[in-house]
Amino acid sequence: MLRKLSSLILVGVAGLAMSGCSGGGGTDGAATGSSAGAGGGNDKIVMGFAQVGAESGWRTANTKSIQESAAQAGIELKFSDAQQKQENQIKAIRSYIQQKVDIIAFSPVVESGWDTVLKEAQRAKIPVILTDRAVDSPDKSLYKTFLGSDFVEEGRKAGQWLVDEYKDSKDPVNIVELQGTTGSAPANDRKAGFQEVIGADPKFKIAASQTGDFTRAKGKEVMEAFLKSTPKIDVLFAHNDDMGLGAIEAIEGAGKVPGKDIKIVTIDAVKDGMQALADGKINYIVECSPLLGPQLMDLSKKVLAGEQVEPRVVTEETTFTQEQAKQALPERKY
Incomplete structure (x- = not known):
């Protein structure tokens, strides 16, 4: 009887541990993808992404690229929209730290004022990737890499x-x-x-x-x-x-x-x-280009695998005249 009771307690504890690792529902506007624990394993990467907002067609395409690429890469995405307010992004990042996500990525609304929250992520041993926009912190150890345009x-x-x-x-x-x-x-x-x-x-x-x-x-x-x-x-x-x-x-x-x-x-x-x-x-x-999703997911996997990544990853881009725009429009993805 005692042995059976002990087994039941162990199963219950294991179940609680698994539900904690899967991250549960997102908070502060964070949307959650499929549950990491649903497949019976805890090896699924969980990413917290704090987006600037939806201020332009570019940003909408950027968000779509990140969401679709996460799904294709098998990464669970917790997503938040900061509505162009830095305080909302900081709140979302702190929420991701509390949820113990594997990695955090965000496009900073402004360049300054990030050191405190990035140090909190660093203490929690959660790596950070900057996408699209940089921060002006002199401490480059606060993030693993910056992916975006020049x-x-x-x-x-x-x-x-x-x-x-x-x-x-x-x-x-x-x-x-x-x-x-x-x-x-x-x-x-x-x-x-x-x-x-x-x-x-x-x-x-x-x-x-x-x-x-x-x-x-x-x-x-x-x-x-x-x-x-x-x-x-x-x-x-x-x-x-x-x-x-x-x-x-x-x-x-x-x-x-x-x-x-x-x-x-x-x-x-x-x-x-x-x-x-x-x-x-x-x-x-x-x-x-707003289509940073595939590169972001690739960099995230490398960082979490302990691989070295370049501190600055620049996206390849071009320019357009009127005639070039006419040629490119039929195949334009965003």
Whole structure:
């Protein structure tokens, strides 16, 4: 009788241990995939992913890539949407630490203010991967790798197109700039890269520069203000397609022709942006691929297997003219 009772207690304890390792339901908006314990084993990788939000077509495609790639790789994904608020991301990361996930990945809303929560993950021996956006912490041991685009290079490519476009002109070129979210890595870096290239020629002047928060609605709103406050606008540089698309609405509303009266260069190459480029409303797009999911899952498996990974993994990207956009659109995945 005692032996039978002991066996029942052991089975009960083992069951509790297994339910704890599987992670259970997500909290703080975290969505949970299939249960790690459902197949009878605890070897399934559990990833906590804290996304910036759903502020653009690019971000929506990025989220889809991560979710689909996790499912294909057999990784259980706990997902949270921070709605572009750093405090929500920090809360989600702390929730993942409490749930004892195997690995944490996130795209930081802004560059600063992450050391405390990343040190908490480090103490819990949970590795962290940065995706799409970097942090400005001097302590590189707080994360295993950063997977994403070279935003400075994207800004340079946008600037180089402008320099080439106006190489035969001696007249001043008045530029307005729609920046991404204030304090974010892409906004800081794209601005720096763009300025680096155009700054070599004094005829290029940024007449106005303001954040449009990477959203179409804000891009339209800020462009409307630019059109009222800046008498002569030759070029719009938008840090992403969505802001550029919002700006096109404002330009057309003001009775001007986007792509002709005001030349437009943007970054991302999402389908709506590419269509506007093909239609001649945008003049040039620098690609920033959101399809980071497969690389993220591959890096996660390597990190958890104890393999060495590069501290910086750059995604391969290109640029598009109007004709190139027409050719690429039929096969565009996002």
